[in-house]
Each structure stands twice: as C-alpha cells, then as structure tokens.
Amino acid sequence: MRSCPVVSVEAVVPAGFPSPAADYVEGRIDLAEVLVPHPSASFTLRVSGHSMVRAGIHDGDLAIVDRSLTARHDDVIVAVLDGELTCKRLLKRGARVWLVPDSDDTAYRPAEVTDRPDFEIWGVITSTIRLHRR
Known part of the structure; x- marks a missing residue:
C-alpha cells in the first residue's frame, strides 16, 4: 500500500x-x-442509500472495511444477506443476531439473521471518507 x-x-x-x-x-x-491498519485484510466500498445516517455514514461515502476484525455487538459491518451486500449495525442478544439500520426513517427495518444460511459478515467498517468538495 x-x-x-x-x-x-x-x-x-x-x-x-x-x-x-x-x-x-x-x-x-x-x-x-x-x-487502514491491516491493508492486506482491508478493502473499500462506496455506500449507497440513507439507512445509516445516524451512524454518520451517508450516501456516496467511501467505507473502509477490515476483514481481519471479528465483528462485535454494535459494530457497523458489511454483510451479505439474500445475495446482496448491505451496511448495517450488528446487534447480538444472547444467541440471536440482527442487522439494524441506524436511521430515523421507518422504511428501514431491522432483520433478524440468526441461523440464516444466506447471511455472511464480510468485515467491520472501521472508518468512512466523505468528500466535501467534488
């Protein structure tokens, strides 16, 4: 790098x-x-949508994702769900797991992913970059 x-x-x-x-x-x-403290295990993605605005992640931001980190409760992660990439907050309560949007918009709903075979965590978002002048 x-x-x-x-x-x-x-x-x-x-x-x-x-x-x-x-x-x-x-x-x-x-x-x-x-x-990017772990460059060999990191990648970037462009965020699309408004489901994470309360977390400070906005449409068009560049997310830095670290695959070497184990996702913990309340981390913002990139995951695959139903064959689609998504950026959500990971919530764990006992053995149950949810992907939760961080937005005031009620159109975005939490999804329970406990034991779902179509769910896979790709990495933890460690930071985002937002351009203020384009």
Whole structure:
C-alpha cells in the first residue's frame, strides 16, 4: 500500500471561526496507516442509500472495511444477506443476531439473521471518507 503523509496540526478548530494553524504543526501522519491498519485484510466500498445516517455514514461515502476484525455487538459491518451486500449495525442478544439500520426513517427495518444460511459478515467498517468538495 502506498504511503500518504499529511501535515498533522494539533489544535481544536471551532467550526466557523478561522484560526491560524501554523503555530500548531506537530509533524506528519500517514493517513494510510491511520485509516487502514491491516491493508492486506482491508478493502473499500462506496455506500449507497440513507439507512445509516445516524451512524454518520451517508450516501456516496467511501467505507473502509477490515476483514481481519471479528465483528462485535454494535459494530457497523458489511454483510451479505439474500445475495446482496448491505451496511448495517450488528446487534447480538444472547444467541440471536440482527442487522439494524441506524436511521430515523421507518422504511428501514431491522432483520433478524440468526441461523440464516444466506447471511455472511464480510468485515467491520472501521472508518468512512466523505468528500466535501467534488
């Protein structure tokens, strides 16, 4: 994987108030190292839809998915269900498992996936990237 060093600024930036950042330059960080700690087990997907907006994941975001992580309760995951890829929150209660949207839109419904042969976890979403200027 290619390195991506970027200047690191150690400062809190209030939204809407300009602040000269030059006084706070701390060094460089490697975005690839921060965003993709397991490059050989990671991939990206473009998110489509609005079922995860409360989780901060929006239509068009680029999701970084790590296959080396074991999915835990409340993780946001990428899974296959009924032959289709989906991005949902994984909820576990005892032996029961659900894929749950994170949206206020009632059109998106939880799906119980306990013991379903057509359900497979592909990986855990560790971060997303949203472009603000296209």
